[in-house]
Amino acid sequence: MLKEKGVQAIPIAYYYSFRHDQRPELFIKVGKRIEVNTETSRSELTHKLEQAVTTELDSIKSKLVSEDLSTFDVFMTGRKTLSEWLTWWKEKVRRCTRSVLLSNVFIVERLYEPVFVYEPS
Structure with missing residues (x-):
């Protein structure tokens, strides 16, 4: 059980991919915040957070497989390969x-x- 009340967790997933280039690309997805119940056991909380991050990671992978990059914004670019x-x-x-x-x-x-x-x- 958690000692603090009102704790929120935000799942953040990141995925490195080389897609069609020699240079890796980093895709980051920030999920919706999760209210953490103080009565939840650590193993239940770990499982809940693991599911949230896995959901975000699966979302990134499915968008990359379908080549749908419309929901991603370019944050930084590197040198040409x-x-x-x-x-x-x-x-x-x-x-x-x-x-x-x-x-x-x-x-x-x-x-x-x-x-x-x-x-x-």
Whole structure:
């Protein structure tokens, strides 16, 4: 039994997931507060709190499985992963690839160096 009266507990569940990236994401869900009865035994209270946190954790997992992130707010973002940088560079190179016709030489040029030179006959 608890000695204090009017105690409230708030279940907080967190779940780390890599989803589609190399970088982990942390999902946090704060549940509704629970009024703790002073007549409840410790084992009953532990079981009740365990169920509340498990419910919140199951909620997070089901939203991630269905890819429904609409109820989550981004609190903080980290650096780009290596694959995100590679994707960014590929897109940048693709957009900057241009064809240039100079006299009789057709050059496909990218940002950093010519890829190939083709001289039409």
